[in-house]
Amino acid sequence: MEVARHIQQEEEDVLEQGNRPGAVAKPETNKGFEYSAHAAKVLGALWLIVALVVAVPSVGTSVVNARMIEDLNMDRAVFGMGFGIFVMMMGFQGPVVAVLIRKFGYRATVTFGCLVLLAGSLAMATFVHTGWQYAVAFGFLVGTGVCLAGMLPAQTVVTNWFHVRRALAVSVVFSAVEVGGFFSPPALEKLIAISDGNWRMAWWVIAGFAVVAIVVAWTMLNERHVASAIAENPTSLAARDRGNVFKSTTHWTLKEAVRTRAYWLILIYMSVAGVAWVFLLAHGAVHLQDIGYSSAEAANAVAIIIVASFVGNMTAGLLGDRISPSVIAAVSMALVAVAFCMVVRPEGFVGILMYALPAGIGYGASQVCVMALLGNYFGKGSFSTILGSMMPVSTLCAAVGAGSAGAVFDQTGTYGWMFIIVTVLCVIALLAILAASPPHSHRRREESSVNAIAAE
Secondary structure, eight states: OHHHHHHHHHHHHHHHHHHSTTOOOOOTTOOOGGGSHHHHHHHHHHHHHHIIIIIIIIIIHHHHHHHHHHHHTOOHHHHHHHHHHHHHHHHHTHHHHHHHHHHHOHHHHHHHHHHHHHHHHHHHHHTOOSHHHHIIIIIIIIHHHHHHHSHHHHHHHHHHHOSTTHHHHHHHHHHHHHHHHHHHHHHHHHHHHHTTTOTHHHHHHHHHHHHHHHHHHHHHOOHHHHHHHHHHSOOOHHHHTSSOOOOOSSOOOHHHHTTSHHHHHHHHHHHHHHHHHHHIIIIIHHHHHHTTOOHHHHHHHHHHHHHHHHHHHHHHHHHTTTSOHHHHHHHHHHHHHHHHHHTSSOOHHHHHHHHHHHHHHHHHHHHHHHHHHHHHHHOSTTHHHHHHHHHHHHHHHHHHHHHHHHHHHHHHSSSHHHHHHHHHHHHHHHHHHHHOOOOOOSSSOOOSSSOGGGGO
16 A cells, blocks of 8 residues: 555656646656556456466366266266356456455465465365365365456556556456467367367366466566556656546545445446346356357357457457546447347358357457446455445356356246347446446535546
8 A cells, every 4th residue: 555655656756747837747758657668568467367367267177067967977966066066156256355465465465366266276286076066176166266466456446556547458468368279279178189088187277377376476567666667657648648538536435435326337237148148158058059150150159248348348459548437338338239130040150250259349348347447436446445346346246147048948948038138238237338428526626527537
């Protein structure tokens, strides 16, 4: 916290000097930390950690678990319970992660998370032979490790360290999940194949990845060094003046944030986006097979969605510091709504593209916009606490939505009603995010100009 206050004071001193009559801005050739090679190295390290401890354990293990079920003759209900615990651990421990980051910092929190992930991976690689052992090792330990070492810590430091290029930095970190999620399943499947079907080899690799992540965090992400680099080379005023995106200079507490309309409208949007995404991942491929597509074609549709998500992610990152993320988020949710209309009965490969592309682009962009909006509206000081408070709610909504979709199908024999319900929810989320205007603090009068970033 002392480091954060130091950075904030340095920023205010630089801005005060820049606003004095006759003050001369730094030359355009040195725009500051966020345009420097040091910033690129920081983002690269964060990207690698997220890819190793989030993408591979959460997405790549889909092929590993499929082999495990067959080898151990595991009951599907028990397997589903273990995966459900994994999802719940990733979302419901958000407040815990926020407390750890605030008290111990990024590196200590990530290290602890990687050690938990290491323990879970070693358990999966050695003595897991029953359903309850799988539920504990994968569901509880791996899920907890992914949560503690993954997206929330990474997005917290991105919000703290990047201001002018915040949306772009967020999108870069998010892209690790999509890139890792695209390449890790076939890579792990090939590893298992050359290991004579030994799925436990994949978990030894994941355990090694956890160790690599710890090394990267401690060698490349020294928080004090980054803070000093930001203070010594602040982003120039010329760079700050570009764009018309609101970025608050007030650091809100959670108690203050929950009293604003923006907090609840963003939470609605975040929850609906989670419901739509989990529904597509859990039931989209099954639906395609129900209406006559092969399993290979259904798998290709999932791959297209992941690639499109990367495109949406990076597009939102490139635009989100010049165009209000709330506008981009609204367009993103409109694309998701279109996807749910098109997936009802797609025709041929073109039909798959017409639903998979808007679904992926829309969801990928929506995630960047949510993170950028939280940082822009409520400041960097309480970002982890505010996001952590939202994660349990959005995760629960996504889990309930996926379960409800299965129940509706069992009763009606079709996903038709669920497509309609999710489409309506997307429209509601679109309207909510458009109504989520920047909140106004009673503690500090902020810039009335839409370009409040110039005051940061």
